[in-house]
Structure formats: C-alpha cells, structure tokens
Amino acid sequence: MSASFERGINAFKEVIDAPVASFFSSCVHCGLCAETCLFYTETGDPQYAPIRKLEPLRRTWFQEYTLLGRLAKLAGLSKPVTDEELAAWSPLVYDSCSMCGRCSMVCPVGNDLTLMIRKMREGMAADGHAPEGLITATTRAVTSGSPAGVKWVTVQAQTTPMKPPTAASRSALPTSRANSSAASSRRPRNSRSSA
Amino acid sequence: MNGLELLTWARGPGLALALGICVFGVILRSVEILALGRKPDLAPARAVTPGSGWRTIFSRSLPPPGMLRRAPLTYLGGYVFHLGFAVTLFFFVPHIELIRGVLGLSWPGLPNSLIDAATIAAILAMIALLIGRLVDPVKRLLSGGGDWLAWALTFAPLATGYAAYHHWFENYALTLALHILSIELLLALLPFTKLFHVVSLFMARWYNGDIAGRKGVAT
Numbered sequence: 001m002s003a004s005f006e007r008g009i010n011a012f013k014e015v016i017d018a019p020v021a022s023f024f025s026s027c028v029h030c031g032l033c034a035e036t037c038l039f040y041t042e043t044g045d046p047q048y049a050p051i052r053k054l055e056p057l058r059r060t061w062f063q064e065y066t067l068l069g070r071l072a073k074l075a076g077l078s079k080p081v082t083d084e085e086l087a088a089w090s091p092l093v094y095d096s097c098s099m100c101g102r103c104s105m106v107c108p109v110g111n112d113l114t115l116m117i118r119k120m121r122e123g124m125a126a127d128g129h130a131p132e133g134l135i136t137a138t139t140r141a142v143t144s145g146s147p148a149g150v151k152w153v154t155v156q157a158q159t160t161p162m163k164p165p166t167a168a169s170r171s172a173l174p175t176s177r178a179n180s181s182a183a184s185s186r187r188p189r190n191s192r193s194s195a
Numbered sequence: 196m197n198g199l200e201l202l203t204w205a206r207g208p209g210l211a212l213a214l215g216i217c218v219f220g221v222i223l224r225s226v227e228i229l230a231l232g233r234k235p236d237l238a239p240a241r242a243v244t245p246g247s248g249w250r251t252i253f254s255r256s257l258p259p260p261g262m263l264r265r266a267p268l269t270y271l272g273g274y275v276f277h278l279g280f281a282v283t284l285f286f287f288v289p290h291i292e293l294i295r296g297v298l299g300l301s302w303p304g305l306p307n308s309l310i311d312a313a314t315i316a317a318i319l320a321m322i323a324l325l326i327g328r329l330v331d332p333v334k335r336l337l338s339g340g341g342d343w344l345a346w347a348l349t350f351a352p353l354a355t356g357y358a359a360y361h362h363w364f365e366n367y368a369l370t371l372a373l374h375i376l377s378i379e380l381l382l383a384l385l386p387f388t389k390l391f392h393v394v395s396l397f398m399a400r401w402y403n404g405d406i407a408g409r410k411g412v413a414t
Contacts (some may be wrong), residue, residue, distance in 0.1 A: 019402035021228040025395035029342050030273070031333040035265050045335040068225055104407075106259050108273075109392055110251060110400030112407075146364050 004029055005083040010079075015057055015119035023054025023116060024061050026109035033103035039096045050103040053092040056081045056119045063071040083127065092131045093120055121184045198369030205375040211350075213379035220386025221394055228398060241411035251404025252397055273322040279317025280353065283310055311360070323344065334348050345389040351377035 034040040034049035046052075062069035063078050072078040103113040124130055130138075141147040236253075263270050284290060288304035295301040304310075325346055328334045355374035357363075364370045385391060 016231065017233050018229050018231045019233065019399075019406065021231050021400035022395050022402055024223065025228060026392045026399040028345070028389050028392050029334060029339075030269050031331060031337060032266055032269060034333040035262065040333070043224050044332075046333040048335050051336060052337060065231060067223060088340070104403065106262055107256055108258075109396040110403035112403045115406060181262065192268040 002083060002130045003089060004112065004126070005086075008083075008086060008123045008129070008187070009060065009081065011075070011123035012057055012065055012128040015122050016057070016061050016065060019068055019112065020057075020116055021061060021065060021088070022057050023109075023111040023113075026108065030108065032108060032113075036102035036106050038100070042096055047092065048096055050117070051085065053097060054090070054116050054120055056085055057123070067073070072092060086124060086127055086129045090124060090131065093124055094116060094131050095133070123136070198366045198372055202368045202372035202375070205372045205379065209376065209379050210297075213382040217385055220383075221391075224386045224391055225394065226396065226400075236409065240409045242367040242408065244408035244411075245411075247408025248401035248403075248405035251407070252400045255400045266328045268323060270386060273319045275320035276317050279313040279320060280349070281314040282355070283317060283353070286310060286313075296354075305413065307360075313354060314357050318350070318357065321353070322352050343388050344384075348377075348381045348384055348390065350387065352381055 021059060029051070033051055034046065037048055037050050039048035040046070051058075052130065059079065059081055063073045063080070064070070069078065074117075097114075097117050099117060104111070104115065107113065121130070121147045125135075128135070137147040140149040151190050258270050282305065285302075286305040287310045288307075291301055291304050328338055328342065328346075352374060355370065355377050359367065359370040359374045362370075381390070385393070
C-alpha cells in the first residue's frame, strides 16, 4: 500500500459520518438519481448514475463501519478498494459531476449525493487522484500565491505603460497597422446613430 | 416434522426468535449509523430553518415536479407496492389479531375482498418492478445480490400469504407455516439488508433537509 493511497483511504474513513452512513444504508438502487443527472440524461451511459460514482466510498463505509462488513472483511469475502480503482473512478468523481445538486433534490430516500461526492473528492485528492490541472493549479497557488502561476514579470509587463511606438517599430509591424486601419474603415458610418 | 408441528414452531419460538433478531439488529444498525456523529459545522448557518429536516421526511414521499413522467414505473410501481403491502400487513383481520396478541394494540380491519385486491396489486407491482430492474440499464448496473435478495424476501410473504388465504395447496397448515416463516426471515434479515431503508430513510431524509436548511435552501 503506497503512502498516498493510505492517505486517501484514511481521508475516506474520516469523511464518513452519520449522514453518509444513513445515506448508504438507505439506498435501494432505484436509479432516480441517474434520471436527473445531466451526465446520464445527455449520454444515456449508466456509469454516470450518481450513486455509482460513490461506489469506492460506499465499500469503505461498509467494510469499516458496519458489523456485517467487518465480519465479511475478516473472512476475506469483501473486495477491498484499490489504488487502481480510485484512479479509474477519478473521471467519474471529478469530470462527470458539476455538483449541481439535482440528485440530492430528487432522491426519494433523501440521500445528499452531492455532499458525498464532495467528501469523496477529499479522499481522491489525498490519494493524488485529482485531475492533473487541478493539482498543478493548487500547487501553484500554494507556492506562488497564484493558481494561474502569475509571476512578477507578468504583472510588471501589464502595469508598465507601453512606450509610444517609434518610427522603427511602426515599420516593423506593418500588418497590425494595416489591419487596424482596415477595421476602422469597415466600421459603418451610421454606427453612432443606431446606438 | 409435519406441517402442523412446523406451524406450531413458527408461531411460538420462531416468531420470538425473529422478533428478537429484528429488534437487536435495528438497534445495532441505528447505533452504527448515529454513533459516527457529525463534526461541528464551524460556518454559521445561512438561514435558521427549524423543522427543515422534519419537513423533508414527509416532502420526499412525493415525486418532485416532472419526475413522475420521467420515471413512471419507478414511482407508480413503488407507490402501489408500498401501499398494497402496508394495507395487507396492517388491515388484514388475522394480522391485526396477531399484533393484538403480541402488543395488545388493535384497530378495525378492512374487508377481505379489499385486502385481496391490495395483495394482488402489490404482487403485480413487484413483478413489474423486477422486470424494470432487469431491463433498465441503470438499475441493472447498480443492482447486486442485495437487491435481488431484498426483492425475494419481500415477495415471499405476499405470495405465500395469498396462497394460504386461497387454499391453493391441500396442506393448509404447511402453507400457513411457510407464510409465517417467510415473514420471520424478512424480520430477521431486515436490519442487515437493503430492507433497513424502512428505518434509515427517516434519518437520511432528516439529514438531507437539515443540510439544505443550513444552506438557506427552502424544503
């Protein structure tokens, strides 16, 4: 078990509280959450059923926090959550959920699936299974203060007033001048009156 | 052991055993859930909405606008089955007599013809829901052993009860014994299967409404 995977599973265990346990206990797999999920309604692909996106978190709950699940684990009957599985689930938990909350609003047993997705992301991030772009943006935010990685040079370039163009620089940019004059000549003469 | 002996066991020690496991299991599972507790939410609540959780317990029993049309089988099948099952369970005169014997509580029953109709409606709804589960790609993907087990555990008492009432089989004592045993199996396994939603859904709905209420969402 890698250190990051252990961190991820520990984060899963930490985010499971009484509401989450009651939600997983109540699900009867009626599939109504899928009927509201835009990722399912637009694609028709059943893997986007919201409750399915939570499967690794559900198994962690069952194996750690129920007597039956613990007994099954002791007897070697349960399927443990693996690092590879979490990697495979990353597109479902991040890219296929906008946290819009539709599923949480229609679930007939009252499961707040959106909350559980948010909680599951905590474990996924701890295990390093957040999307690459999100990880680098976070790292940049921590190291430089800017998620976009903006440095002083960039700020300076923007705040320093540009020098007025010299004759030499003018002749070096013939196309841009030509374009701008063309654009101004294309402007309709009556554009003011229509405003 | 013949039918009559089995019936005697089912009515006596069997029932006591099943009820004991059921009560123990419900307490165990409820403690398993509630003991996990909740971390204090350090953010101030956006709105003070007392009773938001309690209202959600009731409001979630109705389909949200547009959903009935989107998933008619799930909703209508669900309603017909649950209501038919409840009517049969609580308003069939022999059932009321049994409850009176155990708890001392009783209420007026419904005519047998109505109970018969409710049972048939519940059985047909269950068959329709089973077919729906087998055919619908989402439900098929989600369903596992626990879902089929829950269906079978619920269907058995309805089917055996119907068979016993209509004397489908010559050995009435055996049919009735099987009916009672199927109920006892249902009771004993209820806390440890998906059937536990009959208890936990009240917690889940309450939490959902409470969480939404804190965010300032009307329920």
